[in-house]
Amino acid sequence: MADSLSPRTRALLDEIEQLKAERNAAVLAHYYVAPEVQRAADHVGDSFALAKLAVELPQTTLVICGVEFMGESMKLLNPGKTVILPEPGADCPMAHMVLRETVEQARERYGSDLAVACYVNSTAEIKSWSDVCVTSSNAVAIVRALPQRHVLFIPDEHLGAYVAEQVPEKHVILNQGCCPFHANIPAREVARLKAAHPDALVLAHPECAADVLALADVIGSTAEIIAAAEQSDAPEFVVVTMDGVRAELARRTEGTGKRFLFPEQARCPEMDKITLEKLVSALRQAPLPGENDAAAAGAPDAAPGAADAPDAVRGFVRGVSVDAPLVAPAKRTLERMLQMARR
Numbered sequence: 001m002a003d004s005l006s007p008r009t010r011a012l013l014d015e016i017e018q019l020k021a022e023r024n025a026a027v028l029a030h031y032y033v034a035p036e037v038q039r040a041a042d043h044v045g046d047s048f049a050l051a052k053l054a055v056e057l058p059q060t061t062l063v064i065c066g067v068e069f070m071g072e073s074m075k076l077l078n079p080g081k082t083v084i085l086p087e088p089g090a091d092c093p094m095a096h097m098v099l100r101e102t103v104e105q106a107r108e109r110y111g112s113d114l115a116v117a118c119y120v121n122s123t124a125e126i127k128s129w130s131d132v133c134v135t136s137s138n139a140v141a142i143v144r145a146l147p148q149r150h151v152l153f154i155p156d157e158h159l160g161a162y163v164a165e166q167v168p169e170k171h172v173i174l175n176q177g178c179c180p181f182h183a184n185i186p187a188r189e190v191a192r193l194k195a196a197h198p199d200a201l202v203l204a205h206p207e208c209a210a211d212v213l214a215l216a217d218v219i220g221s222t223a224e225i226i227a228a229a230e231q232s233d234a235p236e237f238v239v240v241t242m243d244g245v246r247a248e249l250a251r252r253t254e255g256t257g258k259r260f261l262f263p264e265q266a267r268c269p270e271m272d273k274i275t276l277e278k279l280v281s282a283l284r285q286a287p288l289p290g291e292n293d294a295a296a297a298g299a300p301d302a303a304p305g306a307a308d309a310p311d312a313v314r315g316f317v318r319g320v321s322v323d324a325p326l327v328a329p330a331k332r333t334l335e336r337m338l339q340m341a342r343r
């Protein structure tokens with residue numbers, strides 16, 4: 001990629017490097033964002049890797065090239081840091097797809113023998129109703145390890161159904177919610193790719209529907225899909241997730257001649273909203289070391305009441321904010337995930 005950069009892209013990347021150093025900022029990007037944005041990042045990863053890493057970084061500002069729930073999670077886990085979303089309008093639709101009544105009804109019915117497991121693709125409010133968070137790379141292990149027999153899995157019905165199949169000893173209750181982009185990938189298209197490339201290994205994300213997952217050789221998170229392609233000897237791969245992983249697949253398999261085939265329309269339009277220009281603009285607004293974060297950005301989007309609430313999360317630049325009452329319960333679900341994943 002180095003040689004194919006346009007002068008404008010090169011200039012933007014140079015400015016980003018300079019701003020990162022000047023503002024003591026780390027840029028974290030999800031595998032789904034555009035390749036040039038991934039290139040500007042200090043760390044690229046799946047949701048779990050980014051959350052885990054963020055708590056270990058020394059920088060005082062974290063710039064999250066991903067969707068809103070990722071920014072919220074980073075702020076919850078790093079309340080003392082400035083967390084910036086270059087595009088606060090990038091929002092995962094699935095993150096909102098559960099009703100409070102669904103959780104309340106399940107709690108009423110099963111009492112203390114119910115755990116609410118919440119996919120990290122969820123708002124802070126939904127996290128605050130839950131007992132533990134999971135990501136696609138640890139959902140099976142975490143649900144299996146929960147002491148309760150009944151598990152309400154929110155918001156993704158497809159990941160929930162996959163977990164239910166893998167952990168038959170639990171009674172997994174599903175919610176109606178899904179990623180519209182993964183759920184819309186038709187099994188017939190995957191079957192057609194598989195028939196046209198009989199030597200290909202099929203790698204699928206568990207947000208896909210059950211009929212797609214039934215065609216897969218490997219089911220896993222974006223990082224697990226990439227690792228499987230890197231480690232396998234197969235010459236070709238049908239990759240059933242969003243096209244953004246292509247950049248990391250290319251990097252990790254360079255020189256091997258491996259080929260990657262994706263279904264049509266496998267793009268996340270929300271992740272596509274993040275551009276290098278927006279990243280530059282966000283970094284320009286980031287506080288300088290030692291500056292009060294809210295003062296630096298004029299606190300335009302601070303959560304109402306956040307300034308005087310001691311436990312409040314004050315993510316101000318371009319709107320990362322979590323209402324004070326949600327902070328402690330939402331943070332607890334994320335921390336429980338990190339703790340359970342360490343066992």
Ligand code: 13P
Nearest residue numbers: 046047048135136221222
């Ligand atoms: P990963 O946890 O696999 O990175 O997935 C995040 C996501 O949004 C998938 O659509």
Ligand code: SF4
Nearest residue numbers: 067092093179181268
């Ligand atoms: Fe959300 Fe789907 Fe985009 Fe992942 S791919 S961020 S689940 S909309």
